[in-house]
Amino acid sequence: MPDDLLMPGQRIARGVCRLLRSHDFACLDEVVPKPGLRVDVMALGPKGEIWVVECKSCRADFTSDRKWQGYLDWCDRFFWAVPPDFPVEILPDGAGLILADDYGGEILSQGPETPLAGARRKAVTLKFARLAALRQQGLRDPGL
Numbered sequence: 001m002p003d004d005l006l007m008p009g010q011r012i013a014r015g016v017c018r019l020l021r022s023h024d025f026a027c028l029d030e031v032v033p034k035p036g037l038r039v040d041v042m043a044l045g046p047k048g049e050i051w052v053v054e055c056k057s058c059r060a061d062f063t064s065d066r067k068w069q070g071y072l073d074w075c076d077r078f079f080w081a082v083p084p085d086f087p088v089e090i091l092p093d094g095a096g097l098i099l100a101d102d103y104g105g106e107i108l109s110q111g112p113e114t115p116l117a118g119a120r121r122k123a124v125t126l127k128f129a130r131l132a133a134l135r136q137q138g139l140r141d142p143g144l
Contacts, residue, residue, distance in 0.1 A: 016041050026044045052071045
C-alpha cells in the first residue's frame with residue numbers, strides 16, 4: 001500500500017514488523033485470535049514464542065481502546081508500540097514498550113513473559129501459519 005494511504009497505526013505497525021524481523025520474528029498484522037479481538041501485530045519467534053504488539057498513535061487512540069487486556073491470553077509477551085512523541089506515562093505497567101515509526105523501532109522494555117499453555121500455543125501457532133499461507137496464496141492468485 002502506498003505510504004500516503006497508511007493510517008498512523010499502520011505506519012507504526014510497519015516499523016514494528018521491521019524491528020521484530022531484525023530479531024528473527026515473523027510478523028503478521030491485523031490478526032483475529034478470536035471473534036471480537038484484532039491484534040495489530042502478532043509475531044512468531046524462532047523458538048516458537050508468540051508476541052502481541054498493540055500500536056497506539058496518540059493519547060486518544062490509547063484511551064479509546066477497551067479490549068487490549070483480552071490480548072494477553074493470546075501471547076507469551078505483550079507490548080505497546082508508540083511513536084517517539086507519545087506520552088508513555090499513560091500506558092499501564094506490566095507490558096513491554098516499543099518506540100516505532102514508519103521505518104523501524106526500538107524495544108525499550110520487554111515486560112513480563114507469561115508462557116501460553118500448550119493447547120493455546122498450538123492453536124495460536126496453527127492460526128498464524130494458516131493466515132500467513134492464505135495471505136501469501138492471495139498475493140500469488142488474487143482471483144482465487
